Amino acid sequence: MNTDVAPRLGAWQQVWRLAAAVAVGVPAWLYIGVLLPPGYATGTLSWFISGDPLVALGCLVALLWRRRFPLAVAMTVVIVSTASALATGAALLALCSISTRRRPVEIGIVVLAYVTASQFTFGFYPIQSPSGPIWLQLTIPALSGGIAVAAGMAVGARRVEVLSLRERAESAEREQAARAAQARTLERNRIAREMHDVLAHRISLVAMQAGVLDHRGDLAAEETRVLIRGIAEGSHQALEELRDVLGVLRADPERPEPPQPSLNRIPELVADARTSGLNATLTTTVTEEPSEVLGRTCYRIVQEGLTNAAKHAPGAQVHVVLDGTAGEEIHVGVRSSPPTIRTTPAPASGFGLLGLGERVSLAGGELEHHPTADNGYLLSARLPWPGHDHKRRT
Numbered sequence: 001m002n003t004d005v006a007p008r009l010g011a012w013q014q015v016w017r018l019a020a021a022v023a024v025g026v027p028a029w030l031y032i033g034v035l036l037p038p039g040y041a042t043g044t045l046s047w048f049i050s051g052d053p054l055v056a057l058g059c060l061v062a063l064l065w066r067r068r069f070p071l072a073v074a075m076t077v078v079i080v081s082t083a084s085a086l087a088t089g090a091a092l093l094a095l096c097s098i099s100t101r102r103r104p105v106e107i108g109i110v111v112l113a114y115v116t117a118s119q120f121t122f123g124f125y126p127i128q129s130p131s132g133p134i135w136l137q138l139t140i141p142a143l144s145g146g147i148a149v150a151a152g153m154a155v156g157a158r159r160v161e162v163l164s165l166r167e168r169a170e171s172a173e174r175e176q177a178a179r180a181a182q183a184r185t186l187e188r189n190r191i192a193r194e195m196h197d198v199l200a201h202r203i204s205l206v207a208m209q210a211g212v213l214d215h216r217g218d219l220a221a222e223e224t225r226v227l228i229r230g231i232a233e234g235s236h237q238a239l240e241e242l243r244d245v246l247g248v249l250r251a252d253p254e255r256p257e258p259p260q261p262s263l264n265r266i267p268e269l270v271a272d273a274r275t276s277g278l279n280a281t282l283t284t285t286v287t288e289e290p291s292e293v294l295g296r297t298c299y300r301i302v303q304e305g306l307t308n309a310a311k312h313a314p315g316a317q318v319h320v321v322l323d324g325t326a327g328e329e330i331h332v333g334v335r336s337s338p339p340t341i342r343t344t345p346a347p348a349s350g351f352g353l354l355g356l357g358e359r360v361s362l363a364g365g366e367l368e369h370h371p372t373a374d375n376g377y378l379l380s381a382r383l384p385w386p387g388h389d390h391k392r393r394t
Contacts, residue, residue, distance in 0.1 A: 017093060018060050024089030025056060032085040035127045048125065053278070055084035063090060063351025066097045074098040074110045082117040092148045100159065107149055115141045204310040205276035206234040230276050262295030265323075266302050270320055273306045279315070280306060284322035290330065290385055297363045297383060298322070298332050304356050305334025305379040313377065315340030327387030329365075333380040335372065353379075 009017075033048060059077045068074040077094040081087035098110050108185060162334035210231055219227070261269075263286065270282040289295065302320055309318045317337045324330030353369060360367040365383035372378050 014064065018063065021060065021089035021093040022056075022086075024092060025084075025086040026089075028088040029084075029086040032125060032127075036125060036172060037127075052084045052086050056086035056090060059084070059090035059094075063091055063093060063097075066094060070098050070101060071106050074106075075113055078110060078114040079117050082120050085121065085129050092109070092144060095145055095148040096152040096155070099149045100156035102156045102160075111145050111149060114145050123164065131390050148340070201388055202234055202238040204307045205273060205278065206231050206238065207311070223320075227277065234276060251280040260292070260296050261299040263290055263294060263298050264295070266299055266320070266322065269302060271297065273310070273318075276310075278306065278310055278318060280309075280318040280320065281318045282322070286322045286330065290326070294330065294363060294383060294385060297365075297381075298330065300356060300359055301332045301367075301379065301381050302334060304352050305336075307352065308377070308379070309334070309336040313337070313339040316376065324385055324387050326382075328385060330383050330385045331380065332383070333378065335378045335380075336374040336376050 019171075029052065032052075036048060061201065062073050062077055066077075074094040077087070078091045081091035086123070095110055095114055108304045113167050115138055119138075126168055167322055171188070232319070265285075270280050273280045305320070306318060309316055313336045316339050319333075319335050321331070321333040353367075357367050360381050360383065363383050365381055367379075369379045
């Protein structure tokens with residue numbers, strides 16, 4: 001993992017860090033002043049009054065670039081701080097800053113330079129160097145450097161943790177956005193499928209009746225009234241079905257969801273199409289009621305077949321066949337003869353058979369649709385029909 005994750009500092013953050021470095025260096029500078037001979041510290045040209053503060057100021061200015069050139073600035077500051085007791089805080093800040101990167105080699109080099117350079121500090125002042133074994137003289141700078149390193153390591157670890165949490169949050173937001181986009185796409189597809197399944201059939205029948213009125217000028221008054229009544233009723237039913245679909249899509253808790261059609265409503269669907277002027281018949285050998293999902297899929301297949309016949313084959317004979325046995329499979333077929341009335345071709349959306357294919361695939365079946373040898377059209381599907389024993393096991 002990359003440990004160089006220090007964020008950019010603002011002006012106030014820079015100021016208070018440098019102020020803390022000055023606050024740490026002032027006690028060391030005053031301590032040196034106490035050890036100086038009388039009158040030396042008050043001399044205007046003495047190193048204590050002129051050189052020491054200038055060196056400390058230079059170290060503080062150099063620290064402004066510690067994140068752009070971390071190793072170079074840290075080495076420069078800890079070495080130059082040998083000539084300034086006031087720069088002790090700057091050296092510790094440089095050591096703390098380099099430690100936030102958590103690179104042992106860099107930290108080791110800077111600590112060694114800091115401890116070594118600290119042994120030459122007393123040479124710049126006319127005071128006696130502290131006596132004692134060398135290990136004792138190294139203890140204080142080693143301890144102070146160790147504290148600075150520990151603080152820097154802790155800050156660096158915290159930065160890495162914060163960066164990791166931020167990356168996780170951003171990743172979670174991206175995943176959430178992707179899931180939301182996928183949900184919107186699925187919802188749009190569901191709306192399109194429901195609108196097509198529910199409304200396309202009804203509107204196609206209305207369009208077929210209107211087409212008959214437009215092309216048949218020899219209709220009797222009673223036949224005309226029947227067609228007009230059928231158009232009005234079909235339009236009203238289409239509006240009712242649209243209201244039901246919108247109620248489901250809006251998930252209105254005050255409006256109960258209408259019952260979904262199943263296999264037992266196919267005779268009603270064929271009879272409705274026949275009333276609207278479509279020459280449709282039904283042959284069925286199915287005596288049992290399949291599952292709700294399977295029955296709804298069969299209903300949608302017949303509905304799509306009748307809708308396409310009304311749109312593209314006006315005047316054709318349409319024959320619906322239902323055949324199957326529980327425990328085996330169920331076959332649904334809609335065969336239409338060639339059209340006998342010439343009308344303006346109805347617009348084709350292309351989504352009906354596509355959505356129907358998805359339904360059949362989800363049910364584990366196979367969908368087939370193609371023109372027949374007599375220029376008619378066949379839409380058929382074979383769907384697995386699990387038996388009662390299978391239902392009890394599942």
